[in-house]
Structures are given as C-alpha cells and as structure tokens.
Amino acid sequence: xxxxxxxxxxxxxxxxxxxxxxxxxxxxxxxxxxxxxxxxxxxxxxxxxxxxxxxxxxxxxxxxxxxxxxxxxxxxxxxxxxxxxxxxxxxxxxxxxxxxxxxxxxxxxx
Amino acid sequence: xxxxxxxxxxxxxxxxxxxxxxxxxxxxxxxxxxxxxxxxxxxxxxxxxxxxxxxxxxxxxxxxxxxxxxxxxxxxxxxxxxxxxxxxxxxxxxxxxxxxxxxxxxxxxxxxx
Numbered sequence: 001x002x003x004x005x006x007x008x009x010x011x012x013x014x015x016x017x018x019x020x021x022x023x024x025x026x027x028x029x030x031x032x033x034x035x036x037x038x039x040x041x042x043x044x045x046x047x048x049x050x051x052x053x054x055x056x057x058x059x060x061x062x063x064x065x066x067x068x069x070x071x072x073x074x075x076x077x078x079x080x081x082x083x084x085x086x087x088x089x090x091x092x093x094x095x096x097x098x099x100x101x102x103x104x105x106x107x108x109x110x
Numbered sequence: 111x112x113x114x115x116x117x118x119x120x121x122x123x124x125x126x127x128x129x130x131x132x133x134x135x136x137x138x139x140x141x142x143x144x145x146x147x148x149x150x151x152x153x154x155x156x157x158x159x160x161x162x163x164x165x166x167x168x169x170x171x172x173x174x175x176x177x178x179x180x181x182x183x184x185x186x187x188x189x190x191x192x193x194x195x196x197x198x199x200x201x202x203x204x205x206x207x208x209x210x211x212x213x214x215x216x217x218x219x220x221x222x223x
Binding site for chain 2: 004032034036042043044045046049088090092094095096097098099100101102103
C-alpha cells in the first residue's frame with residue numbers, strides 16, 4: 001500500500017487563479033510533510049515544510065495539514081507561468097527517509 | 111542553490127558495468143540520503159548515511175552500496191548495472207539523521223544501455 005498518494009494530474013490553472021494541490025497519506029506515525037517543486041529535467045526544490053495541524057503561509061504559497069483526515073495540501077495564489085512544474089508531496093513518518101508521492105504536474109495557462 | 115553538489119551530471123554505461131556517483135553535502139550537514147527517481151515517478155529512498163554509518167536502507171538490492179567520508183561527502187556505488195537502473199539519482203543533505211528538511215543536489219542522470 002502506497003504511503004503517500006497524489007493525483008498525478010495534469011492540473012491546468014489559468015494565470016492569476018489559485019492552484020490547489022492535494023496529497024493523502026496512510027501512516028499514522030510521527031509526521032512532517034514537505035512540498036517540493038521539480039522543473040522538467042531538474043532536481044526537487046523545497047517549497048514548504050509543515051509539521052503541525054493548520055495552515056502555514058509563505059508568500060503566495062500556503063500549506064495545510066490535517067492529521068485527523070490524513071491529508072496535506074498546497075495552495076498557490078496568483079499563479080504564474082513560472083509555477084508550471086511537477087509538485088512532489090513528501091512525508092517523514094518518524095524515520096530517516098522521505099516517502100514521496102508520484103507528483104502532480106501543474107500547468108499555468110497564460 | 112542548496113549548496114549540495116553531485117558529480118557527474120550525466121553518465122552513460124552498459125549493462126553489467128559498475129558506476130560510482132558522488133555527493134558533497136551542504137556545509138554543517140552530517141547526513142546524506144540517496145534517492146532514485148525513474149521517469150514520471152517520485153524519488154525512491156535508497157539509503158542514508160549519518161555520521162559515516164548507514165542509517166537506514168530502502169528496498170534496493172545489495173549491488174547498491176555506499177559510504178560516507180569524514181567530511182560528510184558520500185558515494186553511491188552500483189554494481190552489475192541493469193537497464194532498469196536508468197534514472198535520475200539524487201542526493202539530499204540534512205542534519206539529525208534525515209528527520210529535518212532534506213535539500214537536494216542537482217542529480218546525476220544515469221543511462222544504462
């Protein structure tokens with residue numbers, strides 16, 4: 001059973017709109033979560049980390065964590081063409097490794 | 111830039127050969143984790159080195175091996191290469207045995223023919 005699941009998309013959003021990316025997980029161990037952005041042919045780049053229930057905002061990005069429902073989301077406000085990339089959700093469930101979802105491909109339409 | 115470096119950037123090998131990939135961690139970080147990312151997939155954990163010791167291993171065969179040096183740089187070795195080993199190999203640098211945020215290097219693209 002996959003521990004972290006994402007909708008692979010593709011997800012298309014008009015420029016200036018809000019992009020909403022979702023991730024669910026199955027492990028109930030100690031949890032911290034990370035959103036990485038990956039441009040084609042490049043390595044993952046950290047966007048946000050979130051450790052406790054609720055919202056965490058950083059500029060145009062907001063991460064949301066709901067441990068009771070076991071989901072994590074990333075909202076991107078005022079989407080820009082440069083936000084077009086694959087977004088990877090990763091969880092650390094109390095051990096040494098990150099467990100990744102398969103990623104959601106996001107395209108911002110000008 | 112994360113300050114994590116990897117070499118080489120690209121590599122072409124044939125089946126059965128051996129390969130060594132290198133990673134230099136970010137200053138102040140004592141942990142290096144290695145991941146394999148196949149096309150269209152999320153990174154898969156290979157293993158982690160913390161203070162020069164292996165600190166966890168994913169579901170990869172023993173022909174995947176590694177080590178970490180006193181300066182916390184690391185190597186990933188793969189013996190008897192198979193076609194399915196073609197992937198992007200990522201190293202991630204962190205502190206505290208990987209429980210904190212992991213920062214990725216640029217990756218090594220390996221093609222096995």
